[in-house]
Each structure stands twice: as structure tokens, then as C-alpha cells.
Amino acid sequence: MAEKETAPYAAPTPARYRTVHLQKAKDEGRRFAMLTAYDFQMAQVFDDAGIETILVGDSAANTMMGHATTLPITLDEMIVYAGSVVRGTRHAMVLCDLPFGSYELSPQQGTESAIRLVKEAGVHAVKMEGGVRYAEHVRMMTDAGVPVMAHIGFTPQSENVLGGYRVQGRTEGAAEAMVREATVLQDAGAFAVLMEMVPSDIARQVDEALRVPTVGIGAGPTTTGQVLVWQDMLGLRTGRMPRFVKQYADLHSVVSAAVTDYRRDVLEGTFPAAEHGFES
Numbered sequence: 001m002a003e004k005e006t007a008p009y010a011a012p013t014p015a016r017y018r019t020v021h022l023q024k025a026k027d028e029g030r031r032f033a034m035l036t037a038y039d040f041q042m043a044q045v046f047d048d049a050g051i052e053t054i055l056v057g058d059s060a061a062n063t064m065m066g067h068a069t070t071l072p073i074t075l076d077e078m079i080v081y082a083g084s085v086v087r088g089t090r091h092a093m094v095l096c097d098l099p100f101g102s103y104e105l106s107p108q109q110g111t112e113s114a115i116r117l118v119k120e121a122g123v124h125a126v127k128m129e130g131g132v133r134y135a136e137h138v139r140m141m142t143d144a145g146v147p148v149m150a151h152i153g154f155t156p157q158s159e160n161v162l163g164g165y166r167v168q169g170r171t172e173g174a175a176e177a178m179v180r181e182a183t184v185l186q187d188a189g190a191f192a193v194l195m196e197m198v199p200s201d202i203a204r205q206v207d208e209a210l211r212v213p214t215v216g217i218g219a220g221p222t223t224t225g226q227v228l229v230w231q232d233m234l235g236l237r238t239g240r241m242p243r244f245v246k247q248y249a250d251l252h253s254v255v256s257a258a259v260t261d262y263r264r265d266v267l268e269g270t271f272p273a274a275e276h277g278f279e280s
């Protein structure tokens with residue numbers, strides 16, 4: 001990466017965001033932004049823009065590989081994406097999803113997978129879907145030296161059990177149950193709790209009850225952090241957007257127009273021009 005003339009962040013911001021800095025944001029009433037990335041170059045762009053945390057999401061199964069769900073992606077595949085992202089960052093904290101099948105059987109299985117992500121890809125933390133049943137996993141990973149972000153609410157790896165892509169926590173007593181669940185995960189050592197598709201008032205109650213920061217996607221405005229899948233927010237997603245997405249750019253149109261121009265130039269013979277060739 002090219003070195004910059006000026007530091008991208010004013011002192012005393014850290015060289016590399018860590019869990020303590022996200023905790024400090026919560027303690028001081030500040031927010032932070034998280035975006036997915038799956039490759040070296042987008043990670044560079046997001047890191048240079050000051051994004052505090054980059055998530056190598058198992059949404060790579062959808063966005064990078066064209067699968068209908070996140071279920072097929074493997075730990076080996078996640079390690080390839082995660083290593084590329086780590087190499088593209090200097091400041092962001094990089095966390096990586098534990099993919100379906102890499103942790104459910106036992107805390108040992110999960111901790112082995114988490115350690116592979118740290119050792120082989122260099123990630124700084126992992127994210128794991130699931131509630132109270134996974135508290136012991138969180139404890140063992142954290143004790144082993146891998147910070148864990150818990151992921152509750154809608155957990156896409158369980159979509160076959162949850163009955164589709166649905167807002168969670170709409171049943172009687174759901175708020176209290178979600179506060180309890182988040183608290184158990186926090187007390188097991190989770191450095192943050194992500195909530196996906198949770199009613200905003202419930203997410204606010206969880207955030208207020210927790211000491212650690214929360215991250216939201218479709219969980220309203222009061223979580224400490226927010227996360228989006230980059231292809232959604234930059235307009236590369238095909239098909240219907242979830243309600244929680246705000247589209248900040250239309251890259252599909254930008255890229256499509258450029259490659260259409262390129263093809264026309266090639267077919268018409270106006271590219272390459274003299275300046276794109278070499279003298280003998």
C-alpha cells in the first residue's frame with residue numbers, strides 16, 4: 001500500500017482498531033461503522049476511508065460465490081477471503097464469520113476454527129451466530145486469545161429452522177429474552193453483540209442493558225455500531241434489497257456504462273489508440 005503524506009486519523013487514534021477502542025466508543029457515547037469486505041482492494045478502499053471494522057462475512061457465499069444461502073461456504077474458503085482483506089488493511093479491525101459447520105458441534109471445534117482464522121488469515125477477531133447455547137464456545141475462544149462478536153436475532157445460518165428471512169423478537173416476552181441472551185454472551189466474554197433484523201425498541205433495550213458495544217443491521221439507530229454488506233450499499237446487489245439497506249451509490253450502472261464504452265471502442269477500433277501502443 002502506498003504510504004500517505006498525512007495520517008488518516010488525528011492523534012491519538014490508534015494505529016489499528018482493537019476491541020478496546022470499540023469499547024471506548026460505547027463508553028463515550030460514540031458510534032463506529034462496519035462494512036463487509038472479501039478482497040484486498042475493496043479492503044484498502046474502506047480502510048483508507050476510515051471504516052473502523054471490516055467484516056469478512058459468510059455473506060461471501062452470496063456476494064462472491066453466487067450461492068442462494070450462506071450455508072455452503074467452507075472455513076477454507078473463508079480463510080482465503082479473510083487473508084486477502086487483512087493484507088489490504090492497516091487501521092481497521094478485521095473480523096471474520098465462523099461459517100456454518102465450523103463450530104456447532106463443540107466449543108473445541110469452534111475454537112480450533114477460530115484459531116485457524118487467526119493463524120492462517122491473520123484476523124483480529126471472529127463473529128459467531130447463535131445464542132445462549134454458544135456461551136461456552138465464546139468462553140473457550142476468548143480464553144484461547146480470540147475475541148468473539150456474538151450474532152443474535154436473525155441468524156442466516158439457521159434460516160431453515162427460523163423459517164426464512166424474518167424479523168426476530170416479535171413474540172411475547174421477546175425483549176426480555178433477547179436482553180438475557182445478549183447478557184449471557186457478554187458475561188461469557190463476547191466483546192460485542194451484533195443484532196440482525198431485531199425491532200428497534202428491543203435493540204435499544206439490549207444496548208442499554210449491555211456493558212459491551214452492540215452492532216446493528218436492521219436493528220434501528222441506537223446500536224453502537226452499524227454494519228452493511230458492501231455490494232448492497234454500493235448498488236451491486238441484484239434483486240430486491242432488504243428494508244435495512246440504504247444505497248449510497250449505483251456501481252452497477254457505473255461499471256456497466258464503462259464496460260459498454262470499452263466494448264464499443266474495441267469493436268469500432270478506437271481503442272487502443274496510438275498512445276496505448278509501443279514504438280519499435
Ligand SMILES: Nc1nc(=O)c2c([nH]1)NC[C@@H]1CN(c3ccc(C(=O)N[C@@H](CCC(=O)O)C(=O)O)cc3)CN21
Pocket residue numbers: 058059062063070156165166167197228229231232237241242243244
Ligand atoms: N448481500 C447480502 N446482504 C445481506 O445483508 C446479507 C447477505 N447477503 N447474506 C447473509 C445475510 C442474509 N441477510 C438477509 C437477507 C435478506 C433479508 C430479507 O430479504 N429481508 C426482508 C424480509 C424481512 C421480513 O419480511 O421480515 C426485508 O425486507 O428486509 C434479510 C437478511 C443479511 N445478510
Ligand SMILES: CC(C)C(=O)C(=O)O
Pocket residue numbers: 036055056057058059060097194196217227228229
Ligand atoms: C450481514 C452481516 C452481519 C453478516 O453476518 C455477513 O455479512 O455475513
Ligand SMILES: [Mg+2]
Pocket residue numbers: 057058059070097
Ligand atoms: Mg454472516
